[in-house]
Amino acid sequence: TSSPVCVCVKMLSSCPKVGDPHPGQPYKGGNFCAFLPDNREGRKIATLLKRAFEHGLTFQIKSCNGEERVTWGLIPHKTSWDGGKARNGYPDAQYLREVCTVL
Numbered sequence: 001t002s003s004p005v006c007v008c009v010k011m012l013s014s015c016p017k018v019g020d021p022h023p024g025q026p027y028k029g030g031n032f033c034a035f036l037p038d039n040r041e042g043r044k045i046a047t048l049l050k051r052a053f054e055h056g057l058t059f060q061i062k063s064c065n066g067e068e069r070v071t072w073g074l075i076p077h078k079t080s081w082d083g084g085k086a087r088n089g090y091p092d093a094q095y096l097r098e099v100c101t102v103l
Contacts, residue, residue: 004081004090005042007049008033011059011070027061027068034077035089041096048103049075075102 011029034049036042052058052075060073076099080089 003038004035005038005046006033006035006081007046009053009058025068027070029070032059032070032072032077032079034079035081036078037090037096045096045099045103048100049077052103075099 009032011032013027013029015024015026036046036049049058058073058075059070061068062071063069064071076095078089078092078095080087083089085092085095
């Protein structure tokens, strides 16, 4: 098995602009980490995930308990290196293929 590569992003709290889901309504940011294997396929997915991030496709703003907050978007991310598919981690033999299809 490959060792993990951890990709971490800090999304700051802010106030959306015109064109965002709820213009003028503040939202809470957060820290987000995802894991990929350190191999050729993992690096390919990392490049595609970076491109998706640059195009604003990685995160979305959702209402949680009456508070607007940044959450993962529709692109699946592994948020744990272990625990299997049930715990959003590895091993998951289908993940790299599935995320590549989404991207």
